Amino acid sequence: MTQDHLRVAAMMEMIHHATLLHDDVIDDGCTRRGAPTVNSLWGNESAVLLGDFVLSQVFQRAADLDPAAARVIAQTAARVCEGELRQVTQKGNWQLSEAQYIEIITEKSAAFFSGCCRIGALLSHADEGQIDTLARFGLLAGVAFQITDDLLDIAGDENATGKTSHSDLAKNKLTLAVIHLLRTVDRTRKADVSAILESPDGSRRDLIDMLARHGSLQYAREHAQDYVAKATQVLDSLTPCSAKAALIETARFMANRAM
Secondary structure: OOHHHHHHHHHHHHHHHHHHHHHHHHOOOOEEOOEEOHHHHHOHHHHHHHHHHHHHHHHHHHOOOOHHHHHHHHHHHHHHHHHHHHHHHOOOOOOOOHHHHHHHHHHHHHHHHHHHHHHHHHHOOOOHHHHHHHHHHHHHHHHHHHHHHHHHHHHOOHHHHOOOOOHHHHOOOOOHHHHHHHHHOOHHHHHHHHHHHHOOOOOHHHHHHHHHHOOHHHHHHHHHHHHHHHHHHHHHHOOOOHHHHHHHHHHHHHHHOOO
């Protein structure tokens, strides 16, 4: 572990914080990590500008890094923004496919995990094969994380998650469990689901009951576990060590949050 590792870890966390500031504006979030969000305290303008300021500080610091590391940081931030933009354009698209959903979360979330793993390996002077392996691990684990996070938004306890619940439903963002439900129910029930999704007064409890009854929540849980299994399998080529064990344990923890 070097000072460069610590500096770059801080930069990646700053990117993460900036995206959360912007996310809370997009989703009208009121709570984050058990505390009031910036936008709920000081308004959307302040939250957006603060997020922009944090990102600007990242790029200012990245200018002093090796060009290869700076490139990973810039590419990661760009991919996350592209994924967020794509998700916004698909709001209210009840025809969104599972494959399209996976593509969106791969860009908006998994790309960030992948970038973190790639730059850590790069700074450790790993060879190209090891760097690509760790980046692939991060991508697969990141998909598992986002599927689980979307599940918690639907069925999680706000007191436990520490953030505003049901924001995806309120903003008409389709997630894996809802996509599965719309694909599973017959035409009549699909109309009922769409009515709940489209109505600001729709019964979230009724929707959660339908998701549970038709196996949609379990379907999403199993897919998250599948991505964790793929992520850990990717690491088979790496020599066993405490760092590898920690990565595997972290991936499993991320998916187990919604079990």
